[in-house]
Amino acid sequence: MPEISRFFxxxxxxxxxxxxxxxxxxxxxxxxxxxxxxxxxxxxxxLPPRALGLVVEWASQHQTQLLVL
Known part of the structure; x- marks a missing residue:
């Protein structure tokens, strides 16, 4: 499975x-x-709540790009 991002x-x-x-x-x-x-x-x-919050924030900023993958 290709890794597309890594943070925190x-x-x-x-x-x-x-x-x-x-x-x-x-x-x-x-x-x-x-x-x-x-x-x-x-x-x-x-996911733990803090990690989930970071993931949702990241995804909301990249949602358009994720939809075209």
Missing amino acids: GIVIKIYYEDHPPPHFHAEYGEHEALIDIRTLVVIGGH
């Missing part, structure tokens, strides 16, 4: 031909969550 110990990865809905994977330590790109809602897994 959080790794963002995305499969280009993955199942719907369009989403990315966020990993933080032993935690992982799948985030819907359109709604920025967790659709699987779990």
Whole structure:
């Protein structure tokens, strides 16, 4: 799975031909969550609240680019 970003110990990865809905994977330590790109809602897994807040903030700033991947 290609890594597209890394910040504050959080790794963002995305499969280009993955199942719907369009989403990315966020990993933080032993935690992982799948985030819907359109709604920025967790659709699987779990992240600690602070890490999730950083991921959602990052995703909101890059949402347009994520939708075209």
